[in-house]
Amino acid sequence: MAAKVLLILGAVLLVIGIIGFAVGIDNAVEAGEDWAKFEFENSTNGTITIEDNDGVGDSGITFWVMGVYVDEDENDIWDVCDNTQVTITEKPEYNSSWEWADLTEGGFYYEVIPFKEGCNVSEQNQDFSREDAGLVKIGRACYACYAGNISFESNQGVWVTYEDKIGEDMRDDLVGIIFGFIGGSGSFCCGIIFLIIGGILAFSKGDENQIIYTTPQGMQMVQPQLIQQTPGPVPVQTGMSQPVFDEAGKGGL
Secondary structure, three states: OHHHHHHHHHHHHHHHHHHHHHHHHHHHHHHHHHHOOOOEEEEEEEEEEEOOOOOOOEOOEEEEEEOOOOOOOOOOEOHHHHOOOEEEEEOOOEOOOOOOHHHHOOOOEEOOOOOOOOOEOOOOOOOOOOHHHOEEEEEEEOOOEOOEEEEEEEEEEEEEEEHHHHHHHHHHHHHHHHHHHHHHHHHHHHHHHHHHHHHHHHHHHHOOOOEEEEEOOEEEEEOOOOOOOOOOOOOOOOOOOOOEEOOOOOEEO
16 A cells, blocks of 8 residues: 555656746747847837836846947947947936936936946947847936836937846746746655655565475475465274185185
């Protein structure tokens, strides 16, 4: 009975572990999709709703363009920034208690590395996080903004990401990844252990009634057979001597 319970429990945990791995893989795929999500792609205008779920302001939105960091005119400003002008036509209120918030007032500002050198040419002032899509970062807007709409116009196509939204989605994905892979691996390992123990107990039970006999030829495993005997009187066998006949044909004992 114990062996059967362990085998069933092991099989159930094994299935749960496989499902956990599937959940982890699915969330990992979603995390990649969330990271690559854009509010706008190759657009010259648009409106984004800032959610500000915690009520203290959001970090804002980021602008990307197709290109590379070069300075062909040698004016110490990346050409992608020189060639792109972004205008904010509508924006929500911003939280002035954030550091540097009063410098931007929720509007657009050129930035490659946060609060470093704007778009100044420097080996350290480059963002390659979306290089696989051929995009480079040129600036941001709506820093410390409260909930509301922000609208923009651009002289060329831009890609826009909403950082806070991406962060929230990826946090949810991370929880799913941890639950899936850690929980799934734990269930999978426990299931394997229970199946092994249950299998050992099942085989051991099958050998309990076997007796080992030693013979001159070696060891043999035989299955004992029980013979039931009914008590009773032992039968008595009697015998009669064969009669002897005389020559005259008369016999006697």
